[in-house]
Every structure is written in C-alpha cells, then in structure tokens.
Amino acid sequence: MATLNLDTLTAAFADIETITDPAQVAKLSQDYHTFSPVLVPKLAGKVGDIVVRPANEAEVIKVAATCAKLRIPVTVRGAGTGNYGQCVPMHGGVILDMTKMHEILWVKPAVARVEAGVKLAALDKKAREIGWEMRMAPSTYRTATIGGFIAGGSGGIGSIQYGLLGDRGNLLGLRVVTLEDEPRIIELRGDDVQKVNHAWGINGIITRLELPLAPAYPWAEVIVTFDDFMTAAKFGYALGIADGMMKKLISVFASPIPQYFHALHEYIPQGKHPAFLMVAEPSLEFLPGLVQQYGGEITYQKPAQDAGKGTHLAEFTWNHTTLHARIVDSSITYLQSIFPPDASLQLVEHLYHHFGDEVMMHLEFFRVRGAVIAGALQLVRYTTEERLNEIIRYHEAQGVMIANPHTYIIEDGGRKVIDPEQLKFKEMVDPYGLMNPGKSKVLEFHNNS
Amino acid sequence: MATLNLDTLTAAFADIETITDPAQVAKLSQDYHTFSPVLVPKLAGKVGDIVVRPANEAEVIKVAATCAKLRIPVTVRGAGTGNYGQCVPMHGGVILDMTKMHEILWVKPAVARVEAGVKLAALDKKAREIGWEMRMAPSTYRTATIGGFIAGGSGGIGSIQYGLLGDRGNLLGLRVVTLEDEPRIIELRGDDVQKVNHAWGINGIITRLELPLAPAYPWAEVIVTFDDFMTAAKFGYALGIADGMMKKLISVFASPIPQYFHALHEYIPQGKHPAFLMVAEPSLEFLPGLVQQYGGEITYQKPAQDAGKGTHLAEFTWNHTTLHARIVDSSITYLQSIFPPDASLQLVEHLYHHFGDEVMMHLEFFRVRGAVIAGALQLVRYTTEERLNEIIRYHEAQGVMIANPHTYIIEDGGRKVIDPEQLKFKEMVDPYGLMNPGKSKVLEFHNNS
Numbered sequence: 001m002a003t004l005n006l007d008t009l010t011a012a013f014a015d016i017e018t019i020t021d022p023a024q025v026a027k028l029s030q031d032y033h034t035f036s037p038v039l040v041p042k043l044a045g046k047v048g049d050i051v052v053r054p055a056n057e058a059e060v061i062k063v064a065a066t067c068a069k070l071r072i073p074v075t076v077r078g079a080g081t082g083n084y085g086q087c088v089p090m091h092g093g094v095i096l097d098m099t100k101m102h103e104i105l106w107v108k109p110a111v112a113r114v115e116a117g118v119k120l121a122a123l124d125k126k127a128r129e130i131g132w133e134m135r136m137a138p139s140t141y142r143t144a145t146i147g148g149f150i151a152g153g154s155g156g157i158g159s160i161q162y163g164l165l166g167d168r169g170n171l172l173g174l175r176v177v178t179l180e181d182e183p184r185i186i187e188l189r190g191d192d193v194q195k196v197n198h199a200w201g202i203n204g205i206i207t208r209l210e211l212p213l214a215p216a217y218p219w220a221e222v223i224v225t226f227d228d229f230m231t232a233a234k235f236g237y238a239l240g241i242a243d244g245m246m247k248k249l250i251s252v253f254a255s256p257i258p259q260y261f262h263a264l265h266e267y268i269p270q271g272k273h274p275a276f277l278m279v280a281e282p283s284l285e286f287l288p289g290l291v292q293q294y295g296g297e298i299t300y301q302k303p304a305q306d307a308g309k310g311t312h313l314a315e316f317t318w319n320h321t322t323l324h325a326r327i328v329d330s331s332i333t334y335l336q337s338i339f340p341p342d343a344s345l346q347l348v349e350h351l352y353h354h355f356g357d358e359v360m361m362h363l364e365f366f367r368v369r370g371a372v373i374a375g376a377l378q379l380v381r382y383t384t385e386e387r388l389n390e391i392i393r394y395h396e397a398q399g400v401m402i403a404n405p406h407t408y409i410i411e412d413g414g415r416k417v418i419d420p421e422q423l424k425f426k427e428m429v430d431p432y433g434l435m436n437p438g439k440s441k442v443l444e445f446h447n448n449s
Numbered sequence: 450m451a452t453l454n455l456d457t458l459t460a461a462f463a464d465i466e467t468i469t470d471p472a473q474v475a476k477l478s479q480d481y482h483t484f485s486p487v488l489v490p491k492l493a494g495k496v497g498d499i500v501v502r503p504a505n506e507a508e509v510i511k512v513a514a515t516c517a518k519l520r521i522p523v524t525v526r527g528a529g530t531g532n533y534g535q536c537v538p539m540h541g542g543v544i545l546d547m548t549k550m551h552e553i554l555w556v557k558p559a560v561a562r563v564e565a566g567v568k569l570a571a572l573d574k575k576a577r578e579i580g581w582e583m584r585m586a587p588s589t590y591r592t593a594t595i596g597g598f599i600a601g602g603s604g605g606i607g608s609i610q611y612g613l614l615g616d617r618g619n620l621l622g623l624r625v626v627t628l629e630d631e632p633r634i635i636e637l638r639g640d641d642v643q644k645v646n647h648a649w650g651i652n653g654i655i656t657r658l659e660l661p662l663a664p665a666y667p668w669a670e671v672i673v674t675f676d677d678f679m680t681a682a683k684f685g686y687a688l689g690i691a692d693g694m695m696k697k698l699i700s701v702f703a704s705p706i707p708q709y710f711h712a713l714h715e716y717i718p719q720g721k722h723p724a725f726l727m728v729a730e731p732s733l734e735f736l737p738g739l740v741q742q743y744g745g746e747i748t749y750q751k752p753a754q755d756a757g758k759g760t761h762l763a764e765f766t767w768n769h770t771t772l773h774a775r776i777v778d779s780s781i782t783y784l785q786s787i788f789p790p791d792a793s794l795q796l797v798e799h800l801y802h803h804f805g806d807e808v809m810m811h812l813e814f815f816r817v818r819g820a821v822i823a824g825a826l827q828l829v830r831y832t833t834e835e836r837l838n839e840i841i842r843y844h845e846a847q848g849v850m851i852a853n854p855h856t857y858i859i860e861d862g863g864r865k866v867i868d869p870e871q872l873k874f875k876e877m878v879d880p881y882g883l884m885n886p887g888k889s890k891v892l893e894f895h896n897n898s
C-alpha cells in the first residue's frame with residue numbers, strides 16, 4: 001500500500017460521508033471477535049485509516065475507483081455483528097460502512113430485493129406486511145445487515161426449515177462493485193451467487209441482494225423444561241423431524257447455561273434443561289403431546305400477537321447465548337460444531353458427559369442436506385489457547401465438524417478452503433487484492449510501498 | 450343385520466336425497482380397487498342397498514340414528530377415488546355419499562375448515578385467493594374429497610415438503626357423527642385427531658375437517674430426462690434434499706413407463722428416464738445447475754401462470770401413473786413401497802435391476818420422519834396372485850416396506866395393525882360395528898338377522 005495520505009483521501013471522497021475521528025474509526029474497525037480470547041490479542045490495534053459511508057451505488061463506485069487507483073485496502077462492514085474478525089482491517093485503509101444503503105428496493109410474495117445495508121429486522125417488518133419474512137436470520141437480526149449476513153453468516157433462526165445460507169436457492173441474486181481501476185457493476189444470479197456468497201467481503205463490494213422469502217407464520221415462543229439434558233436434546237430432535245409441524249427455532253441448553261439468562265429465570269427452575277422454541281400457531285396444538293411424550297413441561301408461552309413485546313426468546317439463542325453468558329462471565333468463550341446426522345444423538349451424549357462443566361452444551365437443530373442435525377455452540381470455560389485447541393481436536397477426532405471461531409484465517413474456519421470458483425472470481429473483481437486483505441493463506445497482501 | 454326393508458328406509462330418509470336405482474347404487478358401491486386384479490374377484494358383486502346423500506349434518510345425524518336403530522351397515526364415501534376397496538360395502542346397507550356436503554366453512558392464512566365432501570381442488574382454488582393451498586394432495590385432487598383423503602389417503606403431491614397425512618400437525622381437527630342410538634357430534638383436535646385420521650371410515654362419520662395450509666408458491670412444472678434410470682433417481686433425491694429449493698413434486702419414472710403418457714411423448718424421447726417436478730418459481734433458477742450436475746436435460750417447462758391450462762404433470766404421478774398405464778395395458782397392476790432412508794439408493798438400484806421389465810420402477814420422493822426417502826408405486830406386469838405375492842415378499846425381505854394395495858383387510862395393508870386408540874374410539878362411536886364392516890380381522894361383523 002502506498003503511504004496513505006488522509007488529505008488525499010478525504011479530498012477524493014469529498015462528496016461522500018467520511019469519519020476520521022480516531023475513536024470512531026477504531027470502533028468501526030471492530031466486530032464481535034471479542035467473543036474469542038484467542039482472536040483478541042491477534043487483532044489488537046488493527047484499525048482502519050478512514051471510514052467511508054456511501055449513500056448509494058454511485059458513491060461506492062467512486063470509493064472503489066479511488067481505492068483501486070491508490071491501492072488502498074478496503075474492509076467492508078455492515079453492523080459488525082460477526083464473530084470472526086472479518087470486519088477488522090489487517091492493513092488499515094478504508095473501512096467501507098454500508099449501513100447508509102438501506103433501501104428495500106421491492107418486496108413481492110416469496111422474493112425481496114434490498115440494498116446491502118438493510119437490517120434484517122427492517123426487511124422482515126416490510127415483508128410481513130404482505131405475509132412473508134426472511135427464511136433465516138442470525139440472533140443479531142435487529143442490528144445485523146443483510147449484506148453482512150450473506151458475506152459472513154451461515155444460517156440461524158429458520159434454518160430448521162430452510163437449511164443454510166449456502167444451500168442452493170437461499171440467495172437468489174446479488175450485485176457487486178469491483179475493485180478495478182474502472183469499477184464495474186456485476187450482477188450474479190442462480191448458482192453464480194456462490195462466487196460471492198459467504199466470501200467474507202473479499203469478492204467485490206455487495207451493493208444489492210435478492211432473497212427468497214418464507215411464509216410469515218404466526219410464531220409462538222415457547223420454553224419447555226426437562227429434568228435431563230439428553231431427554232431435552234431428543235425432544236428437540238423429535239420436533240425437528242416432525243414434518244407436519246412448522247417451526248423456526250429449536251434450541252436446547254444444558255444446565256447451568258440458563259443461569260446466564262436473567263430475564264428468563266422465573267421460567268427455568270434451577271438445574272432444569274430447557275428447549276427454546278418458535279412454533280407456528282397452527283402447529284401449537286400438537287406441542288403438548290410431544291412434550292408429554294418426553295416428560296417435559298411447558299413453562300412459558302408467548303402468542304404470536306405479542307411477538308413485538310417483551311422478551312424475545314430468539315435473542316437468547318445461537319450466538320446470543322454466548323453473548324449473555326459473557327455478560328455474566330467474560331472468561332467464557334465458545335465453539336461452533338456440526339454433529340453428524342444421528343437420530344440417537346450418541347455423539348452429543350458422549351461429549352456432553354466427556355467435558356462436563358468445562359464445555360456446556362448448547363444445541364441448535366437445523367437442516368443439512370435434507371436431514372435434521374444437531375449443531376452446537378458450546379460454551380467453553382476458557383483457560384488457555386492450548387486447552388481450547390485440545391478440546392477442538394478431541395471433537396474433530398470424534399467426527400464433529402468444528403467451524404472454528406477462534407481464527408480470522410478463512411481456511412482455518414468453517415469451510416477449510418476457499419472455493420476455486422470464488423478465487424477465480426476474486427482475480428477478476430479484485431485484481432490488486434485490496435479487499436479484506438490478510439485474512440487468507442492463499443491470498444497474500446503485498447504492501448507495495 | 451336385520452333384513453333390509455327398502456321401503457322402511459326410504460320412509461325414514463324421506464327428506465333426504467336417496468338413490469335406489471340399482472345401476473346407480475352399484476356404481477356408487479365401487480372405487481378404484483379395480484387397479485388390483487386380486488381385489489376385483491374378491492369384491493365382485495358387493496353392492497349397497499341404498500345410497501343416501503345428506504346435505505348437512507342434521508341429515509347425517511338422522512341417517513346415523515336410523516342405521517343404528519335398524520343395525521344397518523354404513524359405508525361412507527367421498528368421490529370413491531381410493532384404490533383399496535374401502536368404499537365397497539361388504540355387507541350391503543347404506544352407502545353414505547358425502548359429496549353434497551361441500552361447503553368451505555372458512556379459509557384463513559395457514560388454516561381452513563371444510564365440510565367432508567369438499568373437493569381438494571375446490572379448497573385449493575379458494576385458499577389460493579389469499580395465498581395458501583393444501584399442504585398435500587393425491588393425484589386425484591380434481592375429484593377426490595377431503596373427507597375421503599383423510600379417511601383413506603396417506604400423502605401425495607406436497608409430501609416432499611410436509612411429510613405424510615398421519616404426521617403430527619397435518620390435520621388440525623375433525624368432527625364426526627357417531628353411529629349410536631342417539632348419535633352425537635364429537636369434535637377432535639390436536640393429537641386426538643389420530644383416532645379418526647386414516648381410519649378407513651370405521652370410526653364415525655366425518656362431517657367437518659380443519660386443515661393446515663401451505664403457502665401457495667407459484668409452481669412451475671418441469672420434465673427433466675436422463676439416459677440412465679439411477680442417475681434420474683439420484684437427481685430426484687438431490688433435489689429432495691436441497692433445503693433451499695421449494696418443491697411440491699419429485700416423481701421419477703424408469704423407461705418404458707413414459708410410453709403410457711401419450712400427452713407427453715414429445716417431451717420424453719424413447720428410452721429416456723424422466724423426472725416430473727413441481728418447483729417454486731423463486732427456486733427455478735437453481736434447477737439448471739442441478740440438472741447439469743446429473744447430466745439431465747430439461748425438455749419441458751410450464752410456468753406457474755399457465756398452471757390452469759393444458760396438461761397437468763401432477764396427473765401423471767402417484768397413482769395416476771398406474772391409471773395411465775392401465776388405460777394402455779389393463780394387465781398392469783402396481784405396488785406401494787417405502788424404501789429405507791439411504792442417500793445412495795442402493796436398494797432401489799438392486800430392485801430396479803432384479804425384476805427388470807416385470808416391475809417397472811416409479812419413484813415418488815417424500816419426507817418420512819424428517820428424512821427424504823424414496824417411495825415407489827412400481828408398475829407390475831401381472832401374471833398370477835402367487836407371483837405378485839412372491840414379488841411383494843422379495844421386496845419385504847430386502848427391507849422395503851410394502852403398503853399392500855391388493856387387500857381390503859386393514860391389517861394386511863400399510864399399517865399392519867389398527868391403532869389401539871382407534872379401536873377404543875371405535876367401541877364408543879360405533880357400538881354396533883356398523884361402519885364399513887368386514888374390512889378388519891379384529892372387527893368381525895355379525896349379521897344379527
């Protein structure tokens with residue numbers, strides 16, 4: 001990178017909103033990698049030089065042209081709710097904050113088109129007016145942007161019905177601005193979206209997205225408690241495979257995790273293992289029978305009409321579980337696991353017992369290749385990086401897939417390799433390797449100065 | 450049964466529509482058990498004495514009271530599109546034709562309530578006005594009634610998404626009139642519906658039903674052809690497990706089955722093995738990629754907006770496949786099979802090769818307990834009952850579940866036993882054993898005359 005002249009930059013971005021206040025820039029150089037005690041020291045002090053906040057695609061193109069010309073790194077961000085440091089600029093440069101581009105371009109039955117900075121909750125609100133909603137969302141749906149979710153997310157609330165973001169059909173189209181000398185707009189549709197889907201902001205600046213929608217059932221929120229963790233887990237699986245019951249969320253927590261959910265204490269007696277559910281109201285009549293079959297007890301039920309009020313169960317699930325635990329005990333960190341398909345959940349049971357209180361089991365059920373599987377975002381009582389790696393290796397040796405959230409290196413995370421098609425696309429859209437540099441083993445960033 | 454005095458009966462049913470013309474009564478004593486050369490001789494000559502066509506629940510109650518008092522058998526029918534002789538009266542008596550009770554009581558988002566004689570297509574038409582439709586339907590949806598589908602059906606078009614009719618949540622409520630001296634109306638909801646669900650008309654006269662609905666996606670109809678049957682089958686499975694792609698139908702036919710589909714000849718070259726699909730249009734852009742992966746070719750595509758026009762692919766699938774084959778060659782009969790969950794479809798492959806042209810493979814993919822599985826309605830070139838049973842036994846020995854359509858005895862069919870809860874309910878609602886008598890091993894019908 002050429003030595004960055006802030007004056008040159010601010011001049012080049014004259015008509016565009018920029019932030020140069022160091023405190024603000026530092027804040028916008030962060031994400032939730034702070035969940036990982038391993039990542040924190042590795043990413044400490046990594047800040048951008050300037051934050052640029054484009055209001056429209058024309059401004060994005062202007063920023064892209066300037067950055068290409070001056071060989072300035074560009075780290076794109078939405079709300080910064082990711083957990084893997086992918087919003088942290090390793091080599092300074094421009095932080096491209098997309099949150100001003102929040103226009104919902106259109107919503108039709110089953111499909112919507114939005115700008116990248118639209119918050120998930122905002123699209124849901126709009127889509128529900130015509131009876132639809134996003135197919136899936138992270139627990140950060142209130143603040144997270146759709147562009148950020150596609151670039152860095154993998155699934156979430158809704159994945160029990162629709163699988164993961166990377167599955168064919170869960171992203172219909174997107175549009176990127178290239179980092180070339182003369183930036184182009186490229187629109188991708190169909191299978192081609194995979195060139196940019198889950199590419200951690202290295203494959204062009206996403207400006208627009210087209211998403212499939214799901215029918216917006218009236219979702220009731222329910223807590224069911226169990227005396228025994230494995231019974232709770234098996235109940236969760238049984239609800240997962242009940243094809244006639246529409247559900248959006250099946251989270252199961254081993255005691256003592258619920259102690260971190262202050263707002264919900266009255267519904268979860270000490271020592272009980274709860275399942276948190278979102279079930280469509282037309283299916284709700286069938287829940288008591290299933291609960292009874294597993295000896296559980298429904299302790300909390302919020303009808304869909306109160307969805308907007310009070311506590312939102314979903315905000316205690318997925319990565320929000322980790323957030324709540326860390327508020328109480330900041331030494332806690334987490335894993336991200338996918339168990340192999342297995343109706344008997346034997347591996348879950350083995351690992352639940354094996355690590356005891358050191359690794360507290362938090363299951364999320366979702367679909368992978370047509371099968372209901374148990375994922376887990378276990379809470380780990382952190383001691384050392386060595387011990388954490390030992391825990392990860394033990395899981396992997398048992399056959400659990402770990403999407404390691406304690407690395408910012410793409411190839412060390414969930415996907416293990418960057419897709420060759422993505423690499424080919426990257427060569428075209430980011431010829432100077434300016435996008436989110438330093439996050440990959442195969443993509444080295446050469447400081448040309 | 451007391452010797453039936455037709456005059457007494459017509460007098461008792463004075464205000465209710467009845468049919469006594471023998472040709473008409475004989476016709477309304479039939480269903481599509483004629484698909485089975487084994488059933489035809491066994492059910493030959495079985496006819497009712499009178500057909501009664503109630504227009505409302507009050508009339509049903511009147512009929513029930515009379516039949517209970519006089520100990521007259523009651524065989525309830527909708528459109529008679531079932532294939533197992535469950536509409537054929539073994540001991541004469543009243544044929545209760547429910548088709549005049551065809552009021553759609555109400556349709557709301559995700560839920561509808563109907564009278565038992567409503568045709569599936571009629572509910573779909575009404576529900577689609579507000580963006581919903583039935584979750585699943587047999588290939589006879591144009592004529593079949595909802596009451597008949599619940600009493601005798603098991604699933605169909607839509608089951609790839611929602612599983613089978615017997616799954617928790619696929620039937621919300623129903624109402625029956627009992628065959629007691631003083632008939633009662635009993636409303637069942639939640640898990641209690643299973644007391645009557647798929648009970649072959651032996652557990653009370655269903656008058657009303659409450660059903661969950663599915664979002665009415667715009668369904669495109671597509672034919673994809675393959676050089677090789679197993680590749681077609683594997684493609685079907687791959688589409689089945691693509692959680693992000695919404696589909697309603699995945700039928701795969703081994704050559705030479707398509708020769709029986711005259712209307713579709715131009716789209717299926719001789720010797721090719723086709724898959725017939727209904728795919729939601731927002732997912733359609735992803736089909737070519739998947740088709741290419743399996744070396745198939747899309748030869749026909751009808752957009753959703755033309756759904757009402759011309760040929761309906763669905764009417765060549767499920768049991769309509771058998772219908773079309775038998776129109777060309779009446780010696781053909783069929784099996785109904787469920788293969789164990791297996792991504793490699795090894796057992797399908799074995800049986801496809803094992804029987805060769807004698808058993809022509811026709812797969813329907815659907816969900817069973819959360820997993821995508823291959824069902825089959827194989828076409829069989831019939832020779833003798835012995836050989837047919839040999840074929841069935843071979844399938845069962847290999848681990849294929851056969852829901853035998855060549856018996857009218859409930860326990861010899863798909864479920865093997867009558868659910869104890871259903872038996873208990875039957876004792877209450879049909880104390881004299883008058884409903885569809887002679888169809889069960891455990892429920893004997895004693896002619897009291």
